[in-house]
Amino acid sequence: MEYNGRDTTGGDSRIENLNVYYNAGDVAYVTISSCMVLIMIPGLGFLYSGLARRKSALSMIWICLMGGAIATFTWYFWAYSLAFSPSATNPFIGNLRNIGLKDVLGAPSPGSPLVPELLFSMYQGMFCAVTVAIIMGSVAERGRMLPALIFAFIWATIVYAPIAYWTWNANGWAFKWGVLDYAGGGPVEIGSGVGGLAYSWVLGRRNERLLLNFRPHNVSLVTLGTILLWFGWLGFNGASSFGANLRAIYACWNSNLTAIFGAISWCCVDYRLEHKWSTVAVCSGFISGLVAATPTSGFIPLWASVALGIFSGIVCNFTTKLKFVFKIDDSLDIFAEHGVAGMIGLIWNAFFAVDYVIGLDGINMGATGGWLNHNWAAIYKQIVFVLACSGYTFVLTSLICYILDHIPGLHLRASEDAEMRGMDEDQIGEFAYDYVEVRRDYLAWAIPMTVDGVTVEHYKNQPTLIPPNTYESSTSATTAAEKDAR
Known part of the structure; x- marks a missing residue:
């Protein structure tokens, strides 16, 4: 049935069936997709945990889960209202009409008449939670947990919610202007990538002495996290059509194509360095492709996704080197894989977005794409949107971090x-590998020597006994291979 518009909540559920306005298949699809997006949060935790060193592995899982939890609360409390309140009339941010999800029930959502607002608010809340969880990777190996969680609450309020309003609210300036952003290239990807860069900048570089010969400690966890992210991303991009329709299927196809070609191109670029196939490179390429598909998957034809995957994989691979130029310790390459890939996707829409893909949802028929539809103005609109999101995010995120860092007890760095x-x-008091013997003090490694027939090793200027025959005497002749083994 067509919604009668009698009540802002959809009607009185005590005497009316509010479900009659919606297709059960659409509601079920978006509900399941919300659960799929939720899986991305532990996926990020596993990914970040595997990329870090083992002595900080569990903290990365913890901060992703808790960051997502804080963001979800913020979304329920007031961020949803700030992003999607229909009564706000200014072009920049909403009001508090729906604070605490007040009056959010069975009326058609602000994003689509296909689903009720209650479901729309939950689905969009998962986007906010994932975005904050991505940024939490910036604390890797040197950031304190409590200030990061306070940051998450503030950031979701004054950075994520306004950009989401610009992008998806009918009164937002970017939405009215005709900016093309399907599933969050601005709020989610630029927000997390540029926000993570700003957090890393304020937090400072890790201690260089601790980074000698550092590589990801558990590539299996990196792979597991990537698989969970890929699975969740199909709900992230697919259900942004807000219905079980052809556009959703098309978005899933586009996401997969961009991901696999991103992985192939990234892996090939890395192969040139050591002539070995890297699993971490494959995972990084998958993620950069999926990020690039986020703003594009519901707009561009399938063949354009192939080119997008190749281009994003190559560009994002080389962009990981920018942190050495800027001397910002973006330890998990959040800016390269999320920020840059999101920018690429948004610009891609200006050239390759087409009306027949947009109209596959049965709602947006008659919409205009990019250059393929002779919309020549799309290029500068997309560029302005990228610059606005990047500048706003970097400045506000840096300001939040600096203020928190100067509050007694809330300094960001350990x-x-x-x-x-x-x-x-x-910070945690628990370890990812409690049942594995781990030498936790990485500065204790020293060349042992023999004293009175007993091998000792200096630990902070204190001799520590080591069982005989564990090492050869430092004065004995050793081969190069034996020295490497030590």
Whole structure:
């Protein structure tokens, strides 16, 4: 039935059936997709955990889960209202009419008449939670947990909610202007990528002495996290059509194509360095492709996704080197894989978005795409949107971090001693590998020597006994291979 518009909540559920306005298949699809997007949060935790060193592995899982939890609360409390309140008339941010999800029930959603607002608010809340969880990777191996969670609440309020309003609210300036952003290239990807860069900048570089020969400690966890992210991303992009329709299927196809070609191109670029096939490279390419597909998957034809995957994989791979130019320790390459890939996707829409893909949802028929539909103005609109999102996010995120860092008890960074011992020991009190013998003090490694027939090793200027025959005497002749083994 067509909604009669009698009540802002959809009607009185005590005497009316509010479900009659919606297709059960659409509602079920978006509900399941919301659950799929939720899986992306632990996926990020596993990904970040595997990329970090083992002494901070558990802290990365913890901060992703808790960051997502804080963002979800913020979304329920007031961020949803700030992003999607229909009564706001200014072009920049909503009002508090729907604070605490007040009056959010069975009326058609602000995003689509296909689903009720209650479901729309939950689905969009998952986007906010994932975005904050992505940024939480910036604290890797040197950031304190409590300030990061307070940051998450503030950031979701004054950075994510306004950009979401610009992009998807009918009164937002970017929406009215005709900016093409399907599933969050601006609020989600630029927000997380540029926000993560700003957080890393304020937090500072990790202790260089601790980074010698550092590589991801568990590539299996990296792979597991990537698989969970890929699965959740099909709900993230697919259900942004807000119905079980052809556009949803098309978005899933586009997402998969961009992901696989992103992985192939990234892996081939890395192969040139050591002539070996890297699993981490494959995972990084998958993620960069999926990020690039986020703003594009409901707009562009399938063949354009193939080109997008190749282009984003190559460009994002080389962009990981920018952190050495800017001297910002973006330890998990959040800016390269999320920020840059999101920008690429948004610009891609200006050239390749087409009306026949947009109209596959049965709602947006008659919409205009990019250059393929002779919409020549799309290019500067997309560029302005990218610049606006990037500038707003970087400035506001840096300001939030600086203010928090100067509040007593909320300094963002852990001490040098805590960094040496690891965030698991300093901040969490639990370890990812409690049943594996781990040498936690990474500065204790020294060349042993023999004293009176007993091998000793100096630990902080204190001799520590080591069982005989564990090492050869430092004065004995050793081969190069034996030295490497030590």
